Amino acid sequence: MVETLSDGQATAPHGADVASPSRQSRSGSAVATRAERGDTVLRLDAVDKRYPGVHAIKGVSLAVREGQIHALVGQNGAGKSTLVGIAAGSVSADSGTVEIDGEVTDSPTPGWCREKGLAIVYQEPALLPDLTVAENMRLGMPAHARPSIADQVGWAEKILAQWSSVVSIDPRTPVRELRPDARFVVEIARALAEEPKVIVLDEPTEHLLPPAVAELFELISEHTANGGAVVYISHRLNEVKQIADTVSVLRDGALVGTFDAADVTEQDVVNLVVGRELDRQFTRTSGDGRALGEDLFAVSDFSGKRFEDIGLTVRAGEIVGFAGVEGQGQRDVIRALGGLGGHRGSVRVGDRRVDPSSPSAALKGGISYLTHDRHVEGVLGGLSLRENASLSALRRIATAGVVSRMRERKLTSDSFQAMHVKAPSSEVDIATLSGGNQQKVVLSRVLLTDSDVILADEPTQGVDIGAREEIYGILRSAAAEGKAIVVLSSSAAELEQLCDRVLVFSRGHIARELVGDDVNEHAIAQAALSATDQREKAESGAGRVSFWHRMSRSDLTPGAILAIATIILGIVAATQSDTYLTSRNFSLVLPLLATLAFFAIAQQVVMMIGGIDLSVGPLAGLLVVVASFILSGYRTPIGMVLGVVVLVVVAAVVGAINWSLITLVRINPLIATLVTFTALQGIALLLRPLPAGKIDPFFLSYVSGTWGFIPVMAVVAIVVAVGLEFCLFRTTFGIKLRATGSAVKTADRNGVRTKWIALCAYAGCSVLVVPAAILLMVQSGTGNASIGDSYTLASIGAAVLGGASIFGGRGSFVGALLGAVLVTQINTVVQFLGLPLYWQQWLLGGLTILAAAFYSKTRTLTERK
Known part of the structure; x- marks a missing residue:
């Protein structure tokens, strides 16, 4: 919300003194430099875009010049984000062209735009949650500016050091663990590090704390002073007037006009945005005639993490504000009252006691919470x-x-x-x-x-000028109906307009209560700053972390747990049988382990992108059947190699079919691969209704070789798992694979060719089934169509035990290998202990459920921390 004082001057955003001395000196030189420049670095010509039922962009033409800050304003739904999405290549226009630094195209892509010099910070950060901060920053850079993977952490640290006074972020932290303000800092820092010709900032200050806003404005001034251009989208017109040289107004997808920022007032821009005269003067809500009732919401002795001994009451029809420098406990209190944080103490709604132990419990007790993080929680x-x-x-x-x-x-x-x-x-x-x-x-x-009680955490975050007034009116109407309302806002002006009382927080306590005439923007801001002895650095939840915290979130941790479980089971079996630790036992078990290991590794590939391949078992059976034809005689070494090549081609074709059904036809992976499962099974049974045909014994002797009692293929499985693990975290393809599984649309925005990555994943999965099928040939010696069927679910179980997420983005090939080790160990130990065979299924199913629940809970706690 943009407010004006009685003399018409704009207030500072978020109550921050953005125009600091350093800011003033930098902006002064920037203005002088801008006057000497004027070359167009971004031009949109007759751009048009329609969605079903909506004409989003109506033939808009726009020019952005170097050395200038070009503001783009308009109501929600006016087309601002769509327009800049077209400029950045993430949205395809129906017609029109995009020109960046003299290069013109009618079909821009994110990669093309980035290489030509355009960087964009979206309203929702284009960050991959399962990648680290450093990996995200590197992935979003143009190819010529990317550091090596080995150097990415140090490179990211240097870039983020510019923000160290306002937020502390460890580049090794997964983005999913960052607070919203820290995510925006990462996105902005990454975009500025590209040193682009033009940078697009879409609502960049909505989640930033005041010190970060000031730092952003200084960096923007430096960028334009060096000849760069900025497209600045914001609903906060005080910010626009403060930094912009040019203002373009969009309304209902059409360009209303482009103006020199010095020639229009905030009121002029407001009227252009809404298309009518809008009276932006307001009266205090306590004077709107609302009658306050009895105490409706009462909190006493309320304590939790980052707050202690909170006591407050809210009367029916009253609006009470929470204020304070960010991180002083006010957000922790309102979230705990909404059921989203641990607490102890008394909460009452009317004459009934409420225990907000969860959002559903709070809602049942008459408390409804509006989250500040719309994208993640709303x-x-x-x-x-x-x-x-x-x-x-x-x-x-x-x-x-x-x-x-x-x-x-x-x-x-x-x-x-x-x-x-x-x-x-x-x-x-x-x-x-x-x-x-x-x-x-x-x-x-x-x-x-x-609900009787409404907890509104930043209720107008990310909405336009007119919508903010509408939301204010709705909250006032709810209060007039007798509801108790608590509003937390980082805008002192917003609290002034809405609230009857304001509670100022400091260090987890209510430090001051403002009532009556003291509820004004100046008094609220002054109380917030004076209540805290020292403005503390924002806690992102992403600073330096301990070794144990880092281990708890590592994708290798599940594998370590499996290794310990395997050793314990081995000790139990060794104490019960003298034959367990013998070379004969290992020579029988290790080939089975190698077979399942290849299946698990193959399954892990598609699980990295959020898929599951149910066809791996029947594919192995089909490959064994095909081998019974093409490897049936006594082949020469060249003939054997050609036979294996044929098997690889068959597997790759099956993988491509799976990819086509899932990516092009858009069938759910489970359904698509289930269709393939049935088709492959049918083809294999058509070729070999019963086990028949003989596979070349010389070929089988080559692949069944051993080093002592250790099968060569078991060693190969270990080498493949370790090699793929290295590729997953230390190569560009591996990072893109994880990015695709983490958030495919966001990966697209970062220039990742997600369809190509998905094709590689499904084809790679099928190809990795080939060595498993070869091991099955050794076991059967003939063309057996159903020999691989039991491995489908076993491969999924092994991958899940190894820490794979069924939603994609997380997992470990070493973990999948160790999952196969544990499954094989369970089957072996059950036999050595003389237990019925159904214990194999019980133990495997139980451990899989426990593992999935444990990993999920561990990650959830880590992210909350």
């Missing part, structure tokens, strides 16, 4: 607007557990109309909406619960 991607909004209000629209669709549509449509949500219909995927409209839908969900 929006349910893949669901419609209607489903997103009604999810928490199902009790209002269901009878005996059956949802009334008519009542649901009535409630949600009325809410969307009141919130002025811009969308083709309530049935579209919420992911297709602009950030501000997503925020309105999330707020609708909170209001539809009809």
Whole structure:
């Protein structure tokens, strides 16, 4: 929200003194430099884009000149993010051209735009959650500017050092563990490190703390002083007026006009944005005639991590604000009250006691929480607007557990109309909406619960000027209906406009309460700063971490646990049988281990991109059948090699078919590979209805060779697992493989050819089945169509035991190998202990469930920390 003082001067963003002495000196030289430049570095010509039911961009032409900060403003849904997405190559225009530094194209790609000199910071950071900070920063750089993988951590440390005064980030930290403000710092730091001709910043300050905003503005000034250009998108017009040279206004997908920033006032821009005169003066909410009732929300002796002995009451119809320098406990308190943090103490809503031990428990007790992190905790991607909004209000629209669709549509449509949500219909995927409209839908969900208490954490984050006024009105209306409302905001001006009282936090305590005339922007900002002796560095949750913390989040940790479990089972078996630790036993077990190891490694490849290949078992059976034809006689060495080549080609074709069904036809991986499973099984049985044919014994003698009692193929399996592990973390392809599984759309934005990576993964998985099939040939000696069927589920179990995520992005080939070791060990030990064979299934199934639950819980706790 942009506020004006009585004399019409703009206030500083977030209450920060952005125009520091260093900032003033740098911007002064920048202005002089800009006057001497004027070459166009980014030009959009007649760009047009339509979505189903929406004309998003209507023939927009725009020119951005070097040495200038070009602001792009407009309401949510006006087309700002779509327009810059077209400029960055992440959105395909229906018509029009993009020109960057003199190079023109009508079909830009993210890679082309990056190489030509355009960098972009999206409203939602284009970071891969399962990659480290350093890996993300390197991946997003142009090819000519990327450091080597070995040097990426030191390189990232130097870049992030510019932000060390406001946030501490360890480059080795997975992005999923960063707080929202730290993620934006990483994205901005990466973009500036490219030294681009033009950098696009889409709402860059929404999640930044005041010191980081000041640092960003200084770096922007340095960039333009050196001849770069900036496209700056923001709803905060005070920021726009503070730093911009030129302002372009979009409304309903069309360009209203481009103006010299010095020639328009904030009020002029507001009127252009909304298309009408909008009175931006406001009166204090305590004077709007609302009658305050009895105490409705009471908290006492409330303590938890980063806060202690919190006591407060909120009356019915009252709006109470939480303020303070970030990190002083106010956000921890409001999240704990909403069921998202550990706590102890008393919470009462009316005359009933509530234990907000979880969001559902808080909601059941009459407390509804609006999150500040819309992207991670608010929006349910893949669901419609209607489903997103009604999810928490199902009790209002269901009878005996059956949802009334008519009542649901009535409630949600009325809410969307009141919130002025811009969308083709309530049935579209919420992911297709602009950030501000997503925020309105999330707020609708909170209001539809009809809770007595509403906890609003940064309620207007990422919404436009008009929408902020609408949200203010909605919160006031909710208060007028007798609800108790708590608002946490980093904007003192917002708290002034909304709140009857403001509680200022410092070091986990309520340091001061402001009431009456003291509830004003100046007093709130002064109280927040004076209540804290020293403005502390923002905690990102991503500073230097301990060795044990690093181990707990390592993808190799599950493998280490499996190794320990394997050793323990071995000790048990050795104490019960003298024949367990003999070369004869190992010579029988190790070939079985090698076979399962290749299957598990193959499965791990596709699991890295979030897939599962159910066809690996029947594929192995088909390969054994094919080998019974092409390797049936006494072959020459060349003939044997050609036969293996044929097997590899057959496997690669099967992998390509799987990829086509999944990526091109867009069938779910489970269904697609289940179809392939059935087809391969049918073909193999058609060729060999019964086991028949004889595979060349000389060929089998080559592949079944041993070093003592250790099979050569077991050594090969270990070498393959270690080699792929190295590639996964130390090669560009491995990082792109993990990126594709971590977040495919974000990987696309970073220039990763995700379809090509997926093709390599599915083809690679099938090719890795070839050595497993060869080992099965040794076991059968004939063409047996069903010999590999049992390995499909075993391969998945081994990979999951090794720490693989079924959602992609995480896993370890060494872990998959050790998972195969544990599965084989279980089967062996059960026999040595004389237990019934069904114990193999019980132990394997139980351990798989325990492993998945343990790894999931460990990672969840790590991310929360």
